[in-house]
Amino acid sequence: MAGPLDDPAPLPAVYRSRSPAEPPAPPLEGDATADVAIIGGGFCGLSAALHLAEAGLAVALLEARGIASGGSGRAFGQVVPYAKHGEPHLLAHFGEAAGLRLIVALAQGPDLVWDLIDRHGIACDAVRNGLLFAAHVPAAEAGLEARAAFWQARGAPVEMLDAARTAEHIGSLRYSRALLDRRGGHINPLAYAIGLAQAAAKAGARLHGDSLATSLVREGEGWRLQTARGSLRTRHLVICGGAYSDDLWPGLRRSILPIRAHQLVTAPLSDNLRAGILPQGQSVTDTRRLYSGLRMLPGGRMHLSVDGSGFGPSVTYREKAAERLRALFPEIGDPVWEESWTGWVDMSADQYPHLHRLYDTAWAAIGLSGRGIAFGTLLGREIARRIAQPEHPALFMPVTPLKPMALRPVAEPLVAALMAWYRLRDRAELGGKA
Structure with a gap:
């Protein structure tokens, strides 16, 4: 999904050279319908598309550029069983019960990634030895x-x-x-994302690249999305634009800081x-x-x-x-x-991903904060379960209200100053060495 940001270079050649061809993802044209519309073709959106299609729903995914053309196709590649913060922080931040449920779910994130790789034959240079x-x-x-x-x-x-x-x-x-x-390991993240896209398409999901959603309106019991060349009516809406989110849903872009x-x-x-x-x-x-x-x-x-x-x-x-x-x-x-x-x-204020229920039939996941591969895959499945299996016993992610980041208009200089302070502290602790 495109937003106010762009990337100054193509996707990494070292990733592209070892990735399969993307599945067909023609632009959305004419009038179409779906049970679920997903905006964003990264780890979270692709995982949601795959799991929803496997649950038997008609899924259409809209990506403004190409599959994994944003942060997912440029990730470092580590498959990590943790959040950004340590376990005591999670327990204090979310409370004992919710925090422990989240910790346990994240620990299973690499297993989900490895299972999808195995089950769908995704060739992504997976190294699983820790x-x-x-x-x-x-x-x-x-x-x-x-x-x-x-x-x-x-x-x-x-x-x-x-x-x-x-x-x-x-x-x-x-x-x-x-x-x-x-439990962890590392992969070619672009190849993994393309593999998820191939699996989602095989399960019946319709993928549309070059399909920036330019407007969104309520229509009856669902939604209508407009692109440059078509429109899509849908019952459910899922937004997974990450750092590349725009103002399609008011306030979503301002809830994170792209770094x-x-x-x-x-x-x-x-x-x-x-x-x-x-x-x-x-x-x-x-x-x-x-x-x-x-x-x-x-x-x-x-x-x-x-x-x-x-x-x-x-x-x-x-x-x-x-x-x-x-x-x-x-x-x-x-x-x-x-x-x-x-x-x-997409860095959130507390450096945790957030799952928002924007409306009865509209969801957003944002703020992955550098934990996109395992956590994003888990969140995609989580959203799919909340739509297709709302009573599923393994739901784990707290649902939080959407709110703009405090001091968002001046966040960039404040965070830049904090990063400079971190550099000084790291350098001092290391005796002036890198």
């Missing part, structure tokens, strides 16, 4: 130990690694401790170099406040989520990323960057 979370300074180890203890008490395959095992898994002496969570996420990919490393870096295939993220993801792609390219400008013109801090890579893996030397891109993340 995620590494490393302590960037010794003071950060306590938080990782608390998370490990929380999940170990519940029988999850989560463990703390000592310095020797951390070095063994990462291939670097940089970190003293790390948490290994074997740029930056990524870099190196040229392929030699066989000797790649053999010693992340040798067991996990991706690693450390506990610093800003982006720090690192993984190995097929073909030996290193993929980093890195710091950069959060708003306005795109500026990726390449030298800072190179400094970090040299500190982790001195044998690489000066990295050769082969590709870079940015995408927009």
Whole structure:
């Protein structure tokens, strides 16, 4: 779904080169009808389309550009069983019962992703042997130990690694401790999204690209959506535009703040170099406040989520990323960057996704806050269940009222200043190093 934002570059070539062709998604033309209209062709919208079509409803999905052309096709690729905040924060924020229900559901997010990949034969370079979370300074180890203890008490395959095992898994002496969570993994997010689209189309969903919804009105018991070349009457409406949401539904765009996420990919490393870096295939993220993801792609390219400008013109801090890579893996030397891109993340005020019931027959999911793959897939299924199976026992996501973000008109400079403060704190804790 298009909004006030645009992306300055095509979808990542490193993703496109290993993704299948998109299923047919012609523009909406003429007058059409559906049981459910979905706006937005990212993880959440595609998951909702697939699960609703499998439930036997007539589904039409409208995407302003192409499938996964926004944040979903530009994501870093980690499949994470957590929200942005830790478990104690969820319990305090949502309350004991609702918080625990959400924690348990999120822990099952990777299983849902892996199940969809298997069931629909989605070829997306899925690596399922866990995620590494490393302590960037010794003071950060306590938080990782608390998370490990929380999940170990519940029988999850989560463990703390000592310095020797951390070095063994990462291939670097940089970190003293790390948490290994074997439930997670990483994928090609564009290929995964296209696979969801193929599965949804096979189940009967109608996909329409180049179909920006320009107006929305109540009509009888349902809704009428207008595009440049057609109209769609529907009983139920689902909006999953993420950071690219516009003002089709008043107030939705102003409930989140779009923030740029930056990524870099190196040229392929030699066989000797790649053999010693992340040798067991996990991706690693450390506990610093800003982006720090690192993984190995097929073909030996290193993929980093890195710091950069959060708003306005795109500026990726390449030298800072190179400094970090040299500190982790001195044998690489000066990295050769082969590709870079940015995408927009829909950040909510509390950094949790929000599920809104906009009207009796209208839903929106927004604010994924950098947890789009597993959480977005779960939310798509959640919306499908609320429409097709409203008494389903596994509903987990609290429904919250839509409200604009406080101080939204001045949020960008305030968040930019906060990000600058985070950079200073991270740098200070690391002794001036990246």
